[in-house]
Amino acid sequence: MKITQDFHIHTHCSCDSANSSIDEIVKGCQAAGIKEFGISDHLHTKFNMPDLEIARKEFLEYGPVPGFHFGIEVTCATQWECEKIAKRDFASCFTCEVNGKPFQTMTPIDGIMYGGPANGPLMIDLTKEDMDRLGIEYVIGGVHKPNYTEQTIPTMIDDYFNQSCFLLNHELVNILAHPWEGLGFWSGYSIVTHDIADYRFDAFSKIPQEYWDELAHLLVSNHKLAELNRCNICNKRGDGIIARTTLEKMAEWREKGVKFTFGSDLHKGGYPLSGESSISECEKILEKYGFTDDDFAQPF
16 A cells, blocks of 8 residues: 555644654655645644644745645643633643642643543634634544543543544544554553653553444544554554554454544654654555555545
């Protein structure tokens, strides 16, 4: 098979560690033979909206490129944090104790990580009016943090599942980003210990089959796409359990009628033209699990 699309790419405008310019992205995609591609910087909450406005300005200034699109990656957020951020009432959330250890942030750039009501109402901090104003062509929806639930494997699995269902039922979301990505991280407390030993790789083997089946059902019935994310399918950590589980379950989803997009999830450095997680290596991995060109669709 040949990967000819990439709808998950971050520019230097994104609120995290991304540092690629639009020119680097366009030339890298063209060199890799990618025909349809789009930038999709993070919007965790409206706090990140100025980043998206700059990205849109640069996108327009670069000029039209065949197959080049403007998208966005939204986080499944909570009404509680979005309301606090809208009121600029978040300073008290910057310092807290997590599993007996101090945790501190300086801004709500990634949303409000701790302090909210567990299992509260979910939302994405994006409206149809925002999309029209910024010319957003497609929306990737992802789970990036807990809904203030206890960081254990059972609670995180339920939390991730509930957030994924919310995204798949949301009218503005086109693509489910990197299903279950980060589950092992949030199932332990490596966020405060910075110790890989606290990363619960075994969480991936404990996801109930009925959860996989229900997500596949929602993807098909709601006409959404699932993302085959380069950072997941090439992930060799934890004896490869993240990549193996992702690919095996995505292959099962394929047989149930799910269609996919490919996302490099590029954050830093040049476009992945070589190395262990290059586009060509992704093609080999996907071929091994039976994927063909016909399994991919566009989110428009």
